[in-house]
Amino acid sequence: MAPTDSDLSGRPVVMDVFRFLPDEETEPRFQRYEIPYRDDDVVLDALNHIKAEVDATLSFRWACRMGVCGSCGMMVNGEPRLTCETFVNEFHPEPIRIEPLAHFPVARDLVINMENFMDTLPTVKPWLMPADPKPIEEGEFLQSPGELATYKRFSMCINCMLCYSACPVYGLDETFIGPAALALAQRYNLDSRDGGKAERANVVTSHEGIWECTYVGDCTRVCPKEVDPAGAIQMAKLSYATDWVKSMLLPGG
C-alpha cells in the first residue's frame, strides 16, 4: 500500500551532501544527514538546519532567501538550482543529493570559486556607452517602453552562475566567456541609449565569445530569472554577422 501523507511527513529528509575540506582532504566525499521533515522547507532551510543543529562545519553560501541575491545556487540531484526556491517536498522522501555548482573549482564543501567569471565579466563592457555622450545638464537619455522591451529580459540576470553550471561548453573550456556575460553584452548592444556595440566586438566576437557557443540551450532552461542567455547569444551572432557582411559589401562600412 502506498504511504499516506501523514506517514510521509514522519519520514526524515535524507540529504547526501558533497563535502570537501581542503585543509584535511585531497578528495571530496558525500556525507549523509537525516533531519526532520517540514512541508514548507526549501533545500536551503534544510542546509541551515544541518548547520545549526547537526554539523557546524558544513560551508555554503546564501544571503537573501528570496531568489534575488543569486548566492545559493547548488546542484540539487544533478540540476543547477537556487536552493532557496527548491522545495524539499519535491523530492521527499527520496534522498536529496547536494553538490557545489558544476564546472567551477570547489573552494570548500558547497562553496565554489567564481573568480574566473568576475575577471571575465568586465571585459564585455557591460555598461552604457552612449554614441553621443552629453553633460548631465542636458538631461537624461529618453527611451520608449518598446525600446525598453527589446532588452529588458536580458537585464534580469542575478549572476547566480546556474547557466555556467548548465553549459557543457564552459565545463569543457573555462576560457569561454559564457552565457551570463555574453547575454549582458547583448543586453547593452540592444539598448537604444548605447553605442558601444562595435567597441564590444573585439571580445564578444572573439574565439572565446559568441562563436564558441554551440547552442545547447541548457542555460536558458535552468535560468531562474527567465533571462534566455542562449537566445541572447544567437541574436548577437546574427547581429555581428550582419554587420560583418555589410562591412564587406558596402564601401566605408
Add this chain to the structure above:
Amino acid sequence: MDRHYVRKLPATWWLRKRTYLVFMLRELTSVFVVAYALFLMVVIWRADDPGSFSGLFDALDSPVGLVLHAIVLAALLFHSITWINLTPKVLVLWRDDEQVDPRLIAGANYLGWVVASAVLAWLVLK
C-alpha cells in the same frame, strides 16, 4: 587555486542529461544532411550518363537501400525540425513596440521548407 578541488567533465558528458543528448543528436544528424546532399550532387553531376550508376540504383532499390533511406529521412527530419524550432530565438523582430510572434518566424521557415520540397518533388517526379 592549488587547494581547490577541480571536477573534470568526462568524455561521456552528453549522456548525462536529456537536453545534452538532444543537442548532440541535432549536431550529429547534420552529418547525414551533408552526406546525403553530397550524394545527390554526385547523382546530378553524372545525370547525363545514367548507365554509369545504374548499379548504384539497383543497390538502393533493395531492403538495405530502403532502410538506409529511412534512417537518412529520420535524421533529416530531426535536424530540420529542431533547427527550425530554434530560428525564432535567433531572429527576434519588433513591430510597433510589439515582438513579432515567434511562431510566425518558425512558421515562415516551415512554409519555405514545404514549398521548396514541393517544387523539388514536382521537378523530380514530373
